Amino acid sequence: MAAAAPPLKDELDIVIPTIRNLDFLEMWRPFFQPYHLIIVQDGDPSKTIKVPDGFDYELYNRDDINKILGPRSSCISFKDSACRCFGYMVSKKKYIFTIDDDCFVANDPSGKQINALEQHIKNLLCPSTPLFFNTLYDPFREGADFVRGYPFSLREGVPTAVSHGLWLNIPDYDAPTQLVKPRERNSRYVDAVLTIPKGTLFPMCGMNLAFDRDLIGPAMYFGLMGDGQPIGRYDDMWAGWCIKVICDHLGLGVKTGLPYIWHSKASNPFVNLKKEYKGIFWQEEIIPFFQSATLSKDSTTVQKCYLELSKQVEEKLGKVDPYFVKLADAMETWIQAWDELNPTKAN
């Protein structure tokens, strides 16, 4: 029997931020090789990052980012994996899968290797159900369905914008939790994909994430982190809160659960604590802000939603710290850069 062509082979880019090396790609080769890679090289642009042979890729270092975006490159973080969102911006594909360079192929409970990319694609290509909770999780998965009591009018679902995968081995804990539980490993394989309900926020981790660029791309800005910024390790969180508010507003779905990858490296919790420290306090203001954020009926595109949100960020979070005024500004710059690199296609 001939093997099926890799799904979405010409419609999906894999975006990988790296500052070290891409050795991890060897393990992913059987699953990733058919796809185009966008490597975003963080840190010293004079360093050469070797890409393993046989991969089709484009690589951007800081010099490239500065050249392509000009003054707008100020919105792209430096010395932080947040720089990956540059890859989202330059991609010409409909779908993005992004993965960290310390994430490897995991095995399911039967010992079989998990093709994380394939699962993300399945998640993105079938509808989400944010309007009513299905107790058997994703009703579109094989072997499941909508349970008794689930209204038929809601069974069509909505388009899926984001697929958020999870991690076995080193879990995505914050610094305080890492310090208290340095040995905790996630060994629980939860065989579910579920839609995060409308009106509910979640902590989005960028380690193992896929999304539909056409549906939500412009909102996937990973903020100002790293060098010269007062905060780090909140890039994906920030994007996650923004995209959830916008997805809820536009009637799009966000899924979480499978696939799992194997997260191999625990970053230094003391370094992490320094980066996250302000975020831990700011979070307490940021979350209520997003929980109560509403967008106007006139915000009918992702860009309009995002710009409206950026104004609210400046107005309401600017009081918490001047950083948020800078961030709101960067959000605007990001949209300008996005629109310039991605002019609207004629229908």
Place this chain on the structure above:
Amino acid sequence: METIFSRFHLIIVQDPDLKGELKIPEGFNLNLYTKSDIDKVVGSSSNAISFSGYSCRYFGYLMSRKKYIISIDDDCIPAKNSNGEPIDAISQHIINLTTPATPFFFNTLYDPFCEGADFVRGYPFSLRSGVECGLSCGLWLNLADYDAPTESLKPDLKNSRYVDAVLTVPARTMLPVSGINISFNNELVGPALLPAFRLAKEGKVRWETVEDIWTGMCVKVVCDHLRLGVESGLPYVWRQERGNAVESLKKEWEGVKLMEDVVPFFQSVRLSESAVTAEDCVVEIASSVKEHLGPLNPTFAHSAETMVEWIKLWKRVRAN
């Protein structure tokens, strides 16, 4: 179920429509209630409230003086987990009810209080103590709780997927609560587990009813308002075959049609600040049902009345 149930007190309520004597295995510590007990306690309320069919269990809830109640349909037996070990559903329900719930922010590693898990990066610290759990909804292996159309279309669809998670259903998110395998904190939410939504042609198999779906949404609204949690997931029970879904399809799809109005109603109902107990909440929900759903269908108007009668009955029984 003997080894699992025999440590606990059982309340058995015989469906008033079920004639004859029940044969009960020995060795259990139990109370048995039959139609005559129901009539004696309920008295004049018996016109409004029906304890027939699946609703007979609500009489048991009414009679119980315990803090926690677990209720499992009689066509369910212990399931096995993915390691082949028998699941003690009672213990898992107790764990769910006695561990905090986290309805205000979604934790991507599901229950942060279970062993081997925690809150993930980005979870606000002020929300990490959680709230009390009011209701725990378990699941079913083999015959899942599908409605008649789904069951008829896919008669071979068996649930064999063991999802090793308990999660809190977020605040303001509604869900279809199946009465097949649930547990609750009787002190906190007891009055909201009520027999109020009876279809005109309600039958004796689950897919001919939606009474638990209605009740579940009442409980969820109450929990959301009182800042309590509702959890879903483990434990699984093994549900056995019974009935013919296609036969059920021949009856009107009344329940299915009514859900279209029920769900939007519960999603939007809001209670006043003065509703501080489950009883208060139920009375307010009943009033809202009467006003907004009553005009749409007499079933809803009747439900509103029944809910009010139920609270009166609940208070009367508790006072004695």
